[in-house]
Amino acid sequence: MSQHKSAAGSVATDERTAHAAALARWAAPLVLTALAALATGRAAAEDVEHSMALDDDGMVVIKVVKGEVRVEAWDREELLVRGEVGEGSDRLLMEGNSQRREIEVKIPRNSRGVEGSELEFFVPAGASVVVETTSADIIADGIGGELVELRAVSGDIEADAGGERLFAHTVSGDVELESNARRVDINSVSGDIDARLAGEEVDANTVSGELLLIARSLDRGHFESVSGDMELDVALAGTGVISVASLSGDVDLILPGDLSATCEAESFSGSIKSTRGQVEKAKYGPHKTLRFVSGDGSGRVQVESFSGDVRIRER
């Protein structure tokens, strides 16, 4: 009997031990995380989903240091933000009213080791959008308010966007852009640029990145590189002006066969090759020039290079 009681007691003790062990297994990570967060002052990653009114002609300013920002247009007058705020971030700051919203992932003092935030934004199709990041990539789809301004330092920009004015600026990040924005300004230091544009005014500028661009309804285009190569497949809408400047990067300019423009190219020491016109070489020195008139010559195409080679050909 006593043996029976003893056995039953032993079973009960075993069950309690098992429960305690299970509880410990379940709770230990939470306790450890909480203790670690207390010890390091780091906040855990947080899933967020917030919705707020935003007018169709309103503006949203998004600031995220690290991670990825996706912005998509939808047909509601509402701003939805959802995703994960990275571990170690301070909080998601949301300010403003239905005309202007500012959403920012705030980072704490000495923010080393903060994890990236992965956030997705749905914005009214007509709203202006400004996104500023440091290393976070920016992916934009379908947005097209009066202003679309995408800025990253080392993050890449990938956008399919329209609207009135579009800015895509990076330092070392790459830019991949499709846009029918009327006016486009693309800028990088070392990042490569790949753009297909339907706008009328385009400025694309890089220091050492490569510039690959298609824009066939230009009223004004200015393309500049210091050492990066440029491949420009461009066309003028009427009496427009295209100017291309390079220091040592090569220029490959592709023009339509039915172009109506006066074309001039000049290189201090690089070569000029063209399927149209005759390249003139200076009697003294390496200087070369090219001039030809195509169609009624109403537009103007000007290419200038210091030591980069210039090639002009028909599409």
Place this chain on the structure above:
Amino acid sequence: MSSKDFIQGPAAGLEQDDEQRAEAALLDRLAALPKEREVGSDLWPAIARRLEPVEAPAAQAPASERRWSLRSAVAAMAVAGLASMLLNLSGESPQPAVGGNLPMLSASAEIEYSGALQDLLPLTVSAGSPAPGTPLADFEASLAIVRDAAVAVRVALERDPQSRYLNSMLTSLQHRELNVLKEMARHADDTIAGSTT
């Protein structure tokens, strides 16, 4: 008449003797050119004032001080931007016009560029040496690219000093350098000071 006109114009269609005479005339004319070019006024005092050593803030200077400096730097950049705008307004293209006014405007832009640079540099120095793979390391690498490019353009300008697009490119690179520094300072400010709201 430009030197290019001088070379290409009279030389065209001349017989060899005429060419030699033209070459000799060209060499004489080159020899008669002044070795140095004088500017309209002595710009050095203004440059020297701007280049006075700036007392670098301590590594842990209060964020408020650094933000004040950033404001003054941004103000200086606005002036530099205005100077550049003056350059760009002088022609229909974004390139500065060549002509009598260019050297003075360029000198003015150079002074403002130096001033803005002096304001911005201490802000970025306070960030310390960046670890590889960090945004600050990206900034440093990009700055090196921009500065190398500016040196290359200056070298090119020595060979082709009247080039409008090279002058424009140099101005553009100076703006880029200041913009990268401004971003770098802003980033350093955010990283060190953390959230303030």
